[in-house]
Amino acid sequence: MVQLVYFAWVREMVGTDAETLALPAHVTTVAELLDWLATRSDGHAAALADRSRIRVAVDQQFAGADTAISGAREIAIFPPVTGG
Amino acid sequence: MVQLVYFAWVREMVGTDAETLALPAHVTTVAELLDWLATRSDGHAAALADRSRIRVAVDQQFAGADTAISGAREIAIFPPVTGG
């Protein structure tokens, strides 16, 4: 089980700030996670439609599309940060 | 009559912070004033010995060696400023 957390308009479009999910075995990277999440609801699909506007952190570390997620406890998905 | 005012180590070496003097007719520029002042006492002479370390303001405006002083009300003589 992994905790997914969402921020800003990703959170609003997905419709929740967090969800705990069991990932399918074939979902092993950030890119595969986003592909799989996009199939879960229209909200997920809309939020994740433009991957250039999506950033991901795995266990509080910024991650790329190829970052492995096996063993991750918390994966955050959010827009590019707009700073202070 | 002109008011001479001195600051910092110029003031200390001259021995006063201000004096009111009648200038001789031949003293018409800053350079001539410094030459004449240097004859007035050992303190004046010591204070004005190194002209590269002397700055002058005529009526609160920075002045050069050739600046005319006729009609001046206040002439200030001091070391280069050391700022804040």
Next chain:
Amino acid sequence: MIAARLQAQAFDIAAEQAALLAGRTDLGAAVAFTGLVRADDGLVALTLEHYPAMTLAQMQAIADEAAARWPGVFGTAIHRHGRLLPGEAIVLVVTASSHRGDAFAAAQYLMDWLKTHAPFWKREEWADGTARWVEAKVEDDAAAARWD
């Protein structure tokens, strides 16, 4: 040592600077930068969302990087989160050093990086009742890139 903090409540610029300088007689310069919410074009409120598990850690990483670049600089970097109104202070960076050049440079560096790399998302509310999430700005990336 530059300490990062994250809080909803307002900060006290004089108290923060006094705390940094307390008991020191070797510091010749202190720079306090305050970022304020501007009422541009009818903005009525700005909400900063953050990632509790990550935002402060990222801020401290930026602060540690600044402290490593300018070893003689001491400082405090405080960022607020939550809903803020125009005129309110949103970020404070206080730096102190023996000479002013380093204090100015470290404060500017911290601000350039906080503006781009700190994990905040801003939501703007407008006088016409609309709201929108702010997009990341290219000019802020350029300001941060000059330190690379």
Next chain:
Amino acid sequence: MIAARLQAQAFDIAAEQAALLAGRTDLGAAVAFTGLVRADDGLVALTLEHYPAMTLAQMQAIADEAAARWPGVFGTAIHRHGRLLPGEAIVLVVTASSHRGDAFAAAQYLMDWLKTHAPFWKREEWADGTARWVEAKVEDDAAAARWD
């Protein structure tokens, strides 16, 4: 508008910044620079002598020059005179602008020029009982010259 002041008494950084920002919602950045007396190598006191008829006028001329270079910057520049102890604040420059770049630049410009062009003379008292007048510094002239 950048206002210059000259005074013997201490200043209040928060009050000065608050006065500058009061009622404004168009300013996004405020920079407060404080210069402090350092206890370098046994300094016990620093006395600033000034020329009452000239010093404030020169400070205001510097402030006006900064205001002309950065028209969107508002500010206050306060310099103290008299005898000051290590750790005491000697100069305060507060600038505010819509964006941080101008506020930082104007504050640095004001400080570089105040350090070189303001008519002050500093007398240092040392732990061994000696005292000396400070000579003008080459590095401060270089800092001011970068704006020419």
